[in-house]
Amino acid sequence: MNKTALLLLLLLMPHSTFANETVRFAIGEWAPYTSSTDPKGRILEIIVTEAFKLEGIDVKYKYFPWKRSYLLVESGVFDGTFPWAMTEKHMKNFHMNKISLIKDDGVFFHLKSLPFDWVTIEDLKKYSVGVTIGYKEEQIYKENGIIAESVPTEDLNFKKILAGRIDVYQTSKIVGYEIIKKLFTVEEANQFTNHPRPAVINEFNILFSKKTSNGQRLADIFDAGLQKLKESGAYDSIIESVHN
Secondary structure, three states: OOHHHHHHHHHHOOHHHOOOEEEEEEEOOEOOOEOOOOOOOOHHHHHHHHHHHOOOEEEEEEEOOHHHHHHHHHOOOOOEEEEEEOOHHHHHHEEEOOOOOEEEEEEEEEEOOOOOOOOOHHHHHHOOEEEEOOOOHHHHHHHOOOOEEEEOOHHHHHHHHHOOOOOEEEEEHHHHHHHHHHHOOHHHHOOEEEOOOOOEEEEEEEEEEOOOOOHHHHHHHHHHHHHHHHHHOHHHHHHHOOOO
16 A cells, blocks of 8 residues: 555544543542542542543643652643642643533541631641641641651641641541541541631642643643533532532
């Protein structure tokens, strides 16, 4: 078969016979949003997969500690990582999509036996505070003179609260209670509570690498797919499953 005939055949073949482009994500454990072990803890993975599918793009996920995921994308080994807040640092170091994946309240967790209260971040100086390595709170606490104990995972922070080694830890309200349910007995879990005032209302997005040639393109494509997913009503159905 000559080259002209081969080219014509390829052009006439159904589009579905060609492999879709694949986006590779480095993510971590943050159920119910992302999880390597819990099939029911992948809400945002489902959203990202479905949004890209609407644009004819496949996705693959590989799981690492969050700080490593961040560095793997920053260096261009992977295409993207999520969910991350839209901070000045992130916008400087990465391409970010514009439509948020989800809005989520960040709250302070503590034991019911501790009379914890706060109004400003200065009030945290009265308590022992935990933080997860690589999370933005590390820098926030440092800038405000708050001494915080850093550990590699969120699980360890909750274990330290129960053991009395720290007083408070800030994270997503939804994720926090998912961790508590997973780690502890019912009796132990009932000892936890959260302060009613949100410490922050986060909007989470995707970080796409600036070290690859298509980071901004992928961010724009994802926004297009996510918009379609929201307009179809499928996005709301996926999110509602968090509360069911």
